[in-house]
Amino acid sequence: MLVAHAVWHGGALCLWAERSGPHHLPGDPTGDPTRHPYATNDFGGTSYAPFTQGAPRITVALHLPTSTGPGSVPVPSPELATVPGDGAIELRPWDVPALAIDPFAAMALLQQAEESADVVAGADLRFLGVIADTARDLVRRGRVLPALLREDGEPTARWRPVPDAARVRRLASAMPSACRAADGGRPAGDVLREALGGLTDTFVRGTVPHPLLPPRKGRAPDPLPLTERWAAALTGPDPFVPREPGDDLDDLAAELDSWAAAAQRPSGPLRTCFRLVEPEPTGPPDLWRVEFALQGTDDPSLYVPASTVWAGEAASLGDAEEALLAGLGRALRLFPDLSEALDGSAPSELRTNVAGAFRFLRGAAPLLAAAGFGVLLPQWAGKTRLGLTLTTTQAEPGAATSSGFGLGSLVDFRWDLAVGDDPISEAELTELARLKAPLVRLRGQWVELDEEQLQAALDFLRRPRTGTMTAAQAVQAAVHAGDDTLPLLKVDADGPLGDLLSGEADHRLAPTRTPESFNGELRPFQERGLSWLRFLDDLALGGILADSMGLGKTAQVLALLAMERAEGAEAAPTLLVVPMSLVGNWQREAAKFTPKLRVYVHHGGGRRRGEELAEAVARADLVVTTYGTAARDAAMLAEIAWARVVCDEAQALKNSGTRQARAVRGIPARTRIALTGTPVENHLTELWSIMEFANPGMLGPRAAFRERFAAPIEERGDGEAVAALRRVTGPFVLRRLKTDKSIITDLPEKHEIKVYCNLTAEQASLYQATVDDMLARIAELSGKATDEQAARRGLVLATMARLKQVCNHPAHLLKDGSRLPGRSGKLERLEGICAEIMEQGEKALAFTQYAEFGSMLQPYLAARLGRPVLWLHGGTPKRRRDELIQRFQEDAEPSVFLLSLKAAGTGLTLTAANHVIHIDRWWNPAVEDQATDRAFRIGQTKNVQVRKLLCVGTIEERVDEMIERKKALAESIVGTGEDWLTELSVADLREALRLSPEAVSD
Structure with a gap:
């Protein structure tokens, strides 16, 4: 021992x-x-x-x-x-x-x-x-x-x-x-x-990302300032700060010690506040003031200027004078300019010039705010920027309508510099550069102009700023123009190009009415989507229709094809590439909404080839094939002239280097449309890959996209990069959410519930043994594996899977065919939920990511519930799949439909169910939402309840907490996969995987 x-x-x-x-x-x-x-x-x-x-x-x-x-x-x-x-x-x-x-x-x-x-x-x-x-x-x-x-x-x-x-x-x-x-x-x-x-x-x-500070804009000085070297050492592997001649270590240390001392003091109801006041219009133009005051910590609207304090008019605030002086004394180390104002007995403000105001704005204000002081800045601070504007007008007569305008059409262009919404002339800019003032009053408003911005603007004036180019070149210019120093502020273009570049095509284009040959009535937002698709087609541009699942992307595309056929134009056919599971769905939808549309399915061992394929395609309006078939027959399909290529569930193209993605991108067509409810599942480069299909080259090389957008957003949550990416992709992505009541008003509510389950003693024992085994094997890998990182990654992912199987049921992990009852807290909870749903006369979809576990559950649940339980997985033949879907939708008896997440998480309409149960978590909100949308979609008349089963005190609960903390970024652009777990340190892994005492039921 x-x-x-x-x-x-x-x-x-x-x-x-x-x-x-x-x-x-x-x-x-x-x-x-x-x-x-x-x-x-x-x-x-x-x-x-x-x-x-x-x-x-x-x-x-x-x-x-x-x-x-x-x-x-x-x-x-x-x-x-x-x-x-x-x-x-x-x-x-x-x-x-x-x-x-x-x-x-x-x-x-x-x-x-x-x-x-x-x-x-x-x-x-x-x-x-x-x-x-x-x-x-x-x-x-x-x-x-x-x-x-x-x-x-x-x-x-x-x-x-x-x-x-x-x-x-x-x-x-x-x-x-x-x-x-x-x-x-x-x-x-x-x-x-x-x-x-x-x-x-x-x-x-181990918690704070490295580096702590965002990268500098422009060229970094050599050497870096002491504060930046210190900040880098705060999160880097080496805590020692490199020393340079002239470093004032004592001054920085004293400021930080003062900060710590202030933090140890109890916080009172008041704090010292600093307000930057710009010069009066009728006063001296270079007289700026930093006004001192007391502000309520809990109620910031309580604002008492220092002049009021010294006049004795703040008696109700207690020791206001002492609080103000103490605050000014603590702030002195963060704002050295204060010393000029503290010589008197009743300091109320600091009078300074434009350089001092700029130092306060850019330097002292952020430090004071971080240290807990109040800081009030003018409304224009940080908002009014110097940037570029692009103006284009159609150069060709007779091209006033979208039908006469395309990417090859010529446009006259002009680049200008602007401050906010106001253009700035070359003479004005030259004068500003001569003054070298960081804060200038331009046409009645103050503007921040640093030296780097002014130099970039002067360099811009030396380039050609007017001329003629094609509409395609104008689109490329608008997408890639501007940077952090000189951003693109506005695009002013007329006609269809203006609608596109403004990013407002969905709102500014008049909705196209539902075609008469379309057997149904499109909703208003779908008519706008149809108009947007037609608008892009007129410009020979591709797009990503990214409406959330259940908003009818299929109907909008079929309406576009019906409209073209009704116009009588001799159009080449459209090639539709879909997952195999959706071939039958598209056939049914086409027969329902567009019965006159000629559809040919190119799939299966008996599919046509060579001349027979060309003849079949010539007689069709829509050719449906699968991703696998498209990859195998890429050469044959590339020889046919297609009007467009449409990819449904286009996230199948998210890995740009796969044979499947390369094959589909290689099929020539006039335009391309990507349909996906999740344009980003795990990484931003997936969005680049889908856009590379829709508009090749539009976002530039993959490496450049990653450097400009993906890395800053994924690694640092850079808000400016998020905004820039939205602006770049906005013209080509149409995204509507069914939770937006302005889009759809008659869809029921969706309620999400987390159901916490306990482990049995047997599950807990298996769980702990699995964790111990993984940690021991990670220790053995050190210095022994040929590729230690890859081996570690594989080991962690395998352990994740095993732990999720333990949380499901011991028999799922052991695969020994042993009995199911009484051994799993999650199975017991699932059985109770299903029984309750049946008693209410309602139906449920139950998703599992493991086909083997679904095969175990199906006969067990059927026996325990006394009702048929349907089971659909990747090995279900297409005909049987269609029968199961029809039976669940139309028959009253099957109340529970058990589904494999991978095989049935997309493309199906199962609105007969108004309950969704996620048995084991995929840990990717985008994937789970897709599965939920099998029931929560147009056609659903009841409120939908979504239950996510979690074993308390286990990795399931901890990863759920991590996802919730990151959800704001995930919902804006980035999805959340589970691969990131493999990069955790041993300490973090142990924390994520540890078994808590509350995990085991009594």
Whole structure:
């Protein structure tokens, strides 16, 4: 038996173990009388091994209780349940072999120190685990501040905890004496301060992204300013700050120390506030003021100018004068210009010039706001920008209507510079550049103009700004024009090109009426979609119809084909590429809505080839094929002149390098349409791939797209990059949501519910064994695998799958054909939900990502519910699939339809159900929403209830929490897949996978 002990020494966690056994043996086997005879740093073969892998072996001198009787050996720890020999006890130094644990491994170890079965955690190690939990809690509550310290004489960037004083006192008083055994015995407060600081710094570094600051716009200075080098060290692997001549380390450290001191003081009801006031129109043009005031912390509308405070008119606020002076004193380190205003006894404002106002606006204001001071800026601050405008007019006569205008048509263009909505002349810009003023008053409003913007604008004036180009070139210019320095502010174009480039085609184009040959009535938003599709077709442009699932993308495309056929134009056929599961759906929809449309299905072993294919295509208006067939017959399909290629469920093209995606992109056509409810599932490059199909080259090379948009958005959540991407893709993507009541008013409500389930004892045992096995195998991979990262990634993903199977049912993991009843909390909950739905006379769709689990559930649920349970999966033949769908939609009896998420998560209409159950989570909201939309779509007349089953205290609950925290970004552009889990550190993996006590039912 081993008892694990630890001390915080030298800025690291030093871990050692005490062996069990008799304690009367003399001395140390090696002959060193100062070495602890029963201490070891060998944790091999134990559950601690993953944390100790590769840790340096050291020797630490510890003052430990020692028996003064015969043998003079250390007193065993209470965890060994033995008693010392006779004699007195005294503290005596012993050399203890220990391991210096890496900070992140130490954090992970301390969070599970009490859970091991083969190593008992000593009181000292358990207490350090409490400190780790305290550090984690402080970070989660934002009770941390950055600091600049000196370690071994070198400047070091660290994260400093800001704990409650009462909590520190409680921790110090509870510290076991063994935690203070290093360095001859240390005060509890010193040990606590060092350990809590080190663990807090470690936890923040594992949480905050690197780099902390966004990249500089333009060329970075060399060397970087001290503050930027310090900020980089706060999250980088090396906390030491590179030194450069002229660095004022003491000044920065003092500012940060003052910030920390202010954070430790109780926050009152008032805070000091600074308001930037621009010059009066009738006063001196260079007189700016920074007004001082007191502002309510809870009620910002409470604003008392400093002049009112000094006049004695703020008596109701208590010690207002003292609060104001204290706040100004703390702000001085962040805003050095304040010193000019603090010479008097009643400072109320700082008077400054335009340069000082700009320093406050760009430098001091953000720092003051971050430190908790109030900051009020003029409305124009950060909003009125210098940028570009593009104006185009049609150069060709007789092209006033969309039918006479195409991408080859010529347009006259003119580029201009503008500030906000107002154009700026070359003479005005030259004068502004001459003045070199960062803040200028232009036509009655103040504008920020930095040197980089002015230089970029002057360079722009040297290029040709007028001329003639094709409409296609105008589109490319508008898409790629502008950057962060000189953004594209506005496009002013007439005719169809103006509608497109404005990004308002859906709103500005008059809706096209439903064609008479269309057997049905399009809704108003669908008529607008039809008009948009026709509009792009007139310009020979492709587009992405990205309406959310259930809004009738199929109907809008069929209406477009019906309109073309009714106009009598000799048009080439349209090629439609779909997943195999949707071939029958398109056939049925075409027969229902456009019975006069000639449809030919090119699929199956008996499909036509060569001349026979060309003849069949010539007699068709719509040719339907599958992605697989298109890849196999790409050469044959490329020889045919297609009016357009339409790809349904176009997320099948999201991986641009696959043979399937390359084959479909290689089929020539006049225009292309991508249909998808999820243009982005996991990564932004998927959007690039779909757009590359619809409009080849429109978004530039993939690498450039990733550098400009994908990396800033996915890695840093860059809001400006999000806005720029929306502007770039806006003209070619039409996206409407069925939750938008302005789009559709008669769709019922959707209610999402998370249903939490407990594990049985058997499930919990299998779960813990699976986690332990993975961590042990990750430890074995270190330095052994040819491609360690790939092997680790595969191991983590395999473990994810196994843990989800455990949460489903032990028999799902074991695959032993054993009985199902009584062994799974999730199965018991699923059975109860289905029974309740049946009693209400309603129907449910139940989705699982595992076909093997669905095959186990189908006969079990049918027997338990006493009703037929339908089961559709990837191996279901097409004819059988159609029969199951028709039976569920039309017959009253089957109340539960069990479906494979991959095979049935898209393309189906199952509105007979108004309940959706996600049995096991895919952890991708986009994929789950697609599946839910089988029921929540046009044709649904009842409110839809969506239940997502989660096993509490397991990875299912923790990943759900992570997804919820990231959902704002996911819903704006980026989806959330599960591959990111493979990149977590061992500590984060252990946290994500650990089994909580509440997971197991009583």
